[in-house]
Amino acid sequence: xxxxxxxxxxAGRQAIYRVxxxxxxxxxxxxxxxxxxxxxxxxxxxxxxxxxxxxxFAGLGPRRFALRTLPVWxxxxxxxxxxxxxxxxSGASHFHFLLVNVTxxxxxxxxxxxxxxxxxxLPAVVLFVTVDPTDLADGLAxxxxxxxxxxxxxxGGLRLVGLFVxxxxxxxxxxxxxxxxxxxxxxxxxxxxxxxxxLSIRRGSKLATAMEARxxxxxxxxxxxxxxxxxxxxxxxxxxxxxxxxxxxxxxLFTGHWNFLAGA
Amino acid sequence: MPTHPEHASAPxxxxxxxxxxRHAGRADWALRSLDLRIEPGERVLLLGASGAGKSTxxxxxxxxxxxxxxxxxxxxxxxxxxxAPGARGxxxxxxxxxxxxxxxxxxxxxxxxxxxxxxxxxxxxxRRVAESLDAVGLNLPLAxxxxxxxxxxxxxxxxxxxxxxxxxxxxxxxPTANLDPEGVIEVRDAVARVLESSRSTLVVIEHxxxxxxxxxxxxxxxxxxxxxxADGRPHEVLRREGAALAASGVWVPGHPPARPNRTxxxxxxxxxxxxxxxxxxxxxxxxxxxxxxxGAGRCLAITGPNGAGKSTxGLTIGGLLPAAAGRVIADGLxxxxxxDVRGSDPLRWKSRDLVTRIGSVFQDPEHQFVSGTVxxxxxxxxRAIGLDDAEANxxxxxxxxxxxxxxxxxxxPFTLSGGEKRRLSVATALVTRPPLLVLDEPTFGQxxxxxxxxxxxxxxxxDSGSGVVAVTHDVELVDALADTELRMSLAGHQxxxxxxx
Numbered sequence: 001x002x003x004x005x006x007x008x009x010x011a012g013r014q015a016i017y018r019v020x021x022x023x024x025x026x027x028x029x030x031x032x033x034x035x036x037x038x039x040x041x042x043x044x045x046x047x048x049x050x051x052x053x054x055x056x057f058a059g060l061g062p063r064r065f066a067l068r069t070l071p072v073w074x075x076x077x078x079x080x081x082x083x084x085x086x087x088x089x090s091g092a093s094h095f096h097f098l099l100v101n102v103t104x105x106x107x108x109x110x111x112x113x114x115x116x117x118x119x120x121x122l123p124a125v126v127l128f129v130t131v132d133p134t135d136l137a138d139g140l141a142x143x144x145x146x147x148x149x150x151x152x153x154x155x156g157g158l159r160l161v162g163l164f165v166x167x168x169x170x171x172x173x174x175x176x177x178x179x180x181x182x183x184x185x186x187x188x189x190x191x192x193x194x195x196x197x198x199l200s201i202r203r204g205s206k207l208a209t210a211m212e213a214r215x216x217x218x219x220x221x222x223x224x225x226x227x228x229x230x231x232x233x234x235x236x237x238x239x240x241x242x243x244x245x246x247x248x249x250x251x252x253l254f255t256g257h258w259n260f261l262a263g264a
Numbered sequence: 265m266p267t268h269p270e271h272a273s274a275p276x277x278x279x280x281x282x283x284x285x286r287h288a289g290r291a292d293w294a295l296r297s298l299d300l301r302i303e304p305g306e307r308v309l310l311l312g313a314s315g316a317g318k319s320t321x322x323x324x325x326x327x328x329x330x331x332x333x334x335x336x337x338x339x340x341x342x343x344x345x346x347x348a349p350g351a352r353g354x355x356x357x358x359x360x361x362x363x364x365x366x367x368x369x370x371x372x373x374x375x376x377x378x379x380x381x382x383x384x385x386x387x388x389x390x391r392r393v394a395e396s397l398d399a400v401g402l403n404l405p406l407a408x409x410x411x412x413x414x415x416x417x418x419x420x421x422x423x424x425x426x427x428x429x430x431x432x433x434x435x436x437x438x439p440t441a442n443l444d445p446e447g448v449i450e451v452r453d454a455v456a457r458v459l460e461s462s463r464s465t466l467v468v469i470e471h472x473x474x475x476x477x478x479x480x481x482x483x484x485x486x487x488x489x490x491x492x493x494a495d496g497r498p499h500e501v502l503r504r505e506g507a508a509l510a511a512s513g514v515w516v517p518g519h520p521p522a523r524p525n526r527t528x529x530x531x532x533x534x535x536x537x538x539x540x541x542x543x544x545x546x547x548x549x550x551x552x553x554x555x556x557x558x559g560a561g562r563c564l565a566i567t568g569p570n571g572a573g574k575s576t577x578g579l580t581i582g583g584l585l586p587a588a589a590g591r592v593i594a595d596g597l598x599x600x601x602x603x604d605v606r607g608s609d610p611l612r613w614k615s616r617d618l619v620t621r622i623g624s625v626f627q628d629p630e631h632q633f634v635s636g637t638v639x640x641x642x643x644x645x646x647r648a649i650g651l652d653d654a655e656a657n658x659x660x661x662x663x664x665x666x667x668x669x670x671x672x673x674x675x676x677p678f679t680l681s682g683g684e685k686r687r688l689s690v691a692t693a694l695v696t697r698p699p700l701l702v703l704d705e706p707t708f709g710q711x712x713x714x715x716x717x718x719x720x721x722x723x724x725x726x727d728s729g730s731g732v733v734a735v736t737h738d739v740e741l742v743d744a745l746a747d748t749e750l751r752m753s754l755a756g757h758q759x760x761x762x763x764x765x
Contacts, residue, residue, distance in 0.1 A: 011407060132369075133369065134368060134369055134370065134373055155368070156367050156368075159366065159367070159368070159369065159411075162411065163363060167631070169545070170626065170628070170631040171631055173579060173584045173585070173626075174626055174631045174632040174634075175615075175634065176583075176584055176615045176618065177582065177584055177618070177619070177623075177624040177626070177632065177693075178615075178619065178632060178634060178644055178645065178648070178692070179615050179616045179618065179619035179644070179645050179648030179649060179696065180615060180616075180634065180644060180648050181615035182614050182615045182616055191634060195631075195633070195634070198678065199630065199631075202678075203363075203364055206359070206361055206364035206365075207364045207365075207367070209323075209328050209359070210357075210359055210364060210365040210367065210422070211367055211377075212327075212328045213326050213327075213328050213355075213356075213357040213359075213426075214356075214367070214377055214378035214381060214425060214426065214429065215378055215381035215382050215429065216377070216381050217381075218381060218382075220381065220382055220383045221383050222380055222381055222383060223379070223380050223382075223383045223384055223385060223386060223389065224380060224386065225372075225373065225376035225377075225379065225380050225386060225389045225390065225393075226373065226376075227386065
């Protein structure tokens with residue numbers, strides 16, 4: 001990811017791009033909360049099944065889908081592997097070596113974990129790929145009524161991140177050009193990090209001055225150039241999330257696999 | 265299409281009565297006993313030596329100087345009929361650095377930002393956004409990413425954002441100082457267009473007088489100690505004060521800075537490139553097939569528009585970035601032994617060997633500062649190559665004198681003025697006495713005094729047998745020093761000898 005990508009607005013033609021980011025936040029939270037209440041394979045696979053269908057409308061091509069969700073897949077497999085080898089043992093043991101104990105119980109927990117991480121992680125990533133930071137800030141301030149000073153300050157700061165990446169590269173080259181890049185890697189890194197901090201504070205205060213000069217932080221009540229709406233599209237997405245959560249929990253309860261908070 | 269004349273807010277006057285400001289923690293006043301009146305609708309060019317308090321005044325007028333914890337004020341400063349800090353919103357300010365003025369990620373949103381803060385109704389905001397973008401000639405889609413704008417476009421965007429607030433007073437604080445020549449013209453023309461249709465009062469700070477000459481009807485020169493040195497119609501002020509202003513560092517038409525006489529002698533080859541292609545860390549080659557030769561006592565100027573790869577070439581020659589293809593061969597820099605176990609490619613040399621052979625000076629001096637004091641900064645190179653204190657001082661002291669940094673040895677490099685920072689960054693590269701110097705925009709944004717000093721100093725280095733590579737937009741620098749000019753464009757490059765001139 002190059003520096004400019006962090007700042008480039010997100011845009012696309014599909015309907016999902018027009019859905020308010022706050023609704024995406026809500027949908028992700030609803031599914032996530034429903035699925036962390038129990039660790040069983042039924043609820044997770046029901047949710048994942050519904051989600052798989054919906055991913056077709058997520059505004060991502062197969063390649064981009066694979067690329068963006070790769071971390072989730074890796075995390076899911078690693079988590080599942082850990083549970084498989086070290087998870088709570090129950091039932092017949094298939095392989096036992098020191099702390100490693102693969103049993104019927106740990107296999108089932110492992111599968112449930114794999115599906116669960118995917119069922120929570122994939123929609124979160126997929127929904128947020130289509131979120132533009134500016135739209136999110138609008139939503140947080142206008143729909144959720146978070147303080148606009150805080151939200152817009154953070155948004156302005158985000159824009160500086162790309163510049164920090166450039167600064168860091170220059171600082172690195174500059175140290176070689178000053179003759180001090182041969183030794184003391186750790187100390188040099190600390191010095192460079194401090195230099196970046198100084199540069200960022202200076203940039204930040206310049207940006208603050210520019211924002212202030214344009215009336216930011218005055219006592220006038222702010223208006224909003226972009227209306228952040230929470231209308232039928234948003235309610236549809238939230239409803240879908242509620243339905244998926246309900247179906248997952250319902251199926252799990254019905255088949256008797258529901259184990260509230262990991263079967264405590 | 266005419267822009268917002270009928271809705272524009274009334275132009276505002278400015279009045280200072282014995283006004284002054286002292287930054288918190290400073291013993292000296294940045295500005296004091298200023299008495300001044302600017303009538304509504306006047307277009308004023310504000311001049312003065314660096315340190316005369318021009319920026320302080322303009323920041324105060326914009327109401328962004330801060331409250332009591334930032335400093336102490338004296339006297340009275342009025343914009344219209346109100347105290348300056350309260351006039352915020354009716355006053356528009358465009359600053360020097362294009363990168364730190366962009367607030368939002370999309371062009372339209374960024375222009376709308378000021379209007380939102382002033383509580384302008386939504387429909388009215390978008391009407392103003394369209395008008396303002398039109399007024400500054402920025403014909404881009406509203407959703408265009410601001411990160412993809414050039415420096416000149418960013419400054420015009422900042423101007424549009426300010427115009428959308430319908431200011432009665434427009435303040436420009438060196439809006440073109442960080443721009444390449446095309447960017448300067450873009451911004452100047454945009455301001456000219458705006459002034460045609462607006463009655464707003466204008467105050468512009470700039471040390472290149474010729475840029476704004478045709479657009480202003482009054483010049484005010486601030487005195488360094490406080491108060492006003494000269495005030496009147498542009499021609500009169502320059503006739504009376506032109507020479508004094510030029511001496512204090514202002515670029516005044518008809519008073520060009522002195523140029524050195526060079527004794528041009530060709531020396532041995534220091535570095536050459538063979539079929540060199542250059543690229544940023546990721547991405548396609550910016551230029552390829554570069555065949556350059558840099559000799560002792562010779563100056564190569566690398567010119568061309570932004571994005572053509574000038575800085576990248578400088579870094580590649582300087583042994584800091586890898587070549588995308590081809591070779592950089594610097595046998596001539598290997599010294600008496602003529603050998604380095606790591607070969608003749610500067611990229612492969614150890615950092616401490618590199619500084620004794622090639623000195624690189626970056627465009628932004630702040631990137632190169634690694635110490636808390638000027639003295640410490642100069643000692644870094646000496647220590648890196650293992651000089652004893654006596655030898656280090658023998659090298660550093662003349663540099664301090666020559667570059668007028670002697671009184672600043674205890675100062676923090678970050679607190680220096682722009683000219684001082686530039687001189688310090690050149691001095692740090694020279695402590696290790698490299699035969700080849702690679703400078704990126706050495707004269708960028710400098711006042712005419714620093715310009716003349718730097719150029720004279722570089723000419724001395726050249727005449728004493730150093731090689732110089734200068735990446736630059738500065739035509740006058742090229743004229744004054746270059747033996748060869750490498751002109752790069754987005755399409756390719758060509759080399760031209762400047763010796764005949």
